[in-house]
Amino acid sequence: MKDFKHPLFDEVIHYKKIGSTMNEANRLIKSQQIAGNFLLIADKQTSGIGRKGNSWFSPNGGIWLTAALYGVSIESSLTIFTGICLHKSLCDTFPQLQTELKIKWPNDIFLRNRKLAGILTNYLQFFKYHLIGIGINSNVDKIPEEISQTAISLKKVLGEEINNEKILKIFFDIFAAELPSFVEGTLDRNYFLRHSFLLGKKIVLDTDFDRFTGIVKGIDKKGALLLELKPGMIQPFLAGTVTKFYL
CATH class of the missing domain: 3.30.930.10 (Bira Bifunctional Protein; Domain 2)
Structure with missing residues (x-):
C-alpha cells in the first residue's frame, strides 16, 4: 500500500x-x-x-x-x-x-x-x-x-x-x-x-467509576450507549468497556 x-x-x-x-x-x-x-x-x-x-x-x-x-x-x-x-x-x-x-x-x-x-x-x-x-x-x-x-x-x-x-x-x-x-x-x-452486535443483549459495562449490568437498548444522537439497568430505567454511557456479553 x-x-x-x-x-x-x-x-x-x-x-x-x-x-x-x-x-x-x-x-x-x-x-x-x-x-x-x-x-x-x-x-x-x-x-x-x-x-x-x-x-x-x-x-x-x-x-x-x-x-x-x-x-x-x-x-x-x-x-x-x-x-x-x-x-x-x-x-x-x-x-x-x-x-x-x-x-x-x-x-x-x-x-x-x-x-x-x-x-x-x-x-x-x-x-x-x-x-x-x-x-x-x-x-x-x-x-x-x-x-x-x-x-x-x-x-x-x-x-x-x-x-x-x-x-x-x-x-x-x-x-x-x-x-x-x-x-x-x-x-x-x-x-x-x-447492524449492532450488542443490541438487545445483556452486558457488563465497566466505567472509570463503577460496573453496570443491563440490556443494550441502542445509542443516543451523540453515540452514547443506552443501557437499561432495570425495567424502565435507561442510562446513557459515553464511555466504558464491555467486559462481558451474553449471546
Missing part, C-alpha cells in the same frame, strides 16, 4: 515497520513536522495500541493506520461514525459477509462473534487534530493462540488474498462523503442499530 493516496489527505506516509502509527502521528503533530490532513499507514506495527493502552497484534498483512484530521469541529462520537463507515465499506467490499459483519459499541467490527477490526480515536485539543487509529485483520495468516477465540482474519474466513488497498479506498470514499453531514450533527443511528 506504499502508493496509496486519497484526496481527503494532504500527505500519506507509508512505513514498512513502525512501533505505532498513533504514537508517530502524535509525535509529528507535537513537533510541528506536518500540517493539514495526513494519513500514516504501516505494513507492520511492533507496539500497536488498543483502547485503555492495551496492545494490538499488528503483523504483516493487516491494515494498520492512523488518519489525522485538522480543524474539524465534532460534537458526536467520531469512533461510532468511523465504525459505521468501516462497516459500510466492508459490506460493500465483501457482500457475502454483510449479514455476519456487526458493529460492536464502542469501537469494534465483529465477524462471527469475533473481533475483525478495532478503532481508536483521540483529540489533541491544543493542536486541533482528531486522530483515528484503525486496525483490520485482513491478510493476517495466523492469529496467536492466546487471542484465537476472540479475533478473526478475513483471509482465513474467505480463503483468499484480500485487497487491502481496495478496502482503504472504499472506506475513505464513504468516510469523506459522509463527514460533512456528521460534522453538522447527523449520526446514522438507524444504520448502527440495524
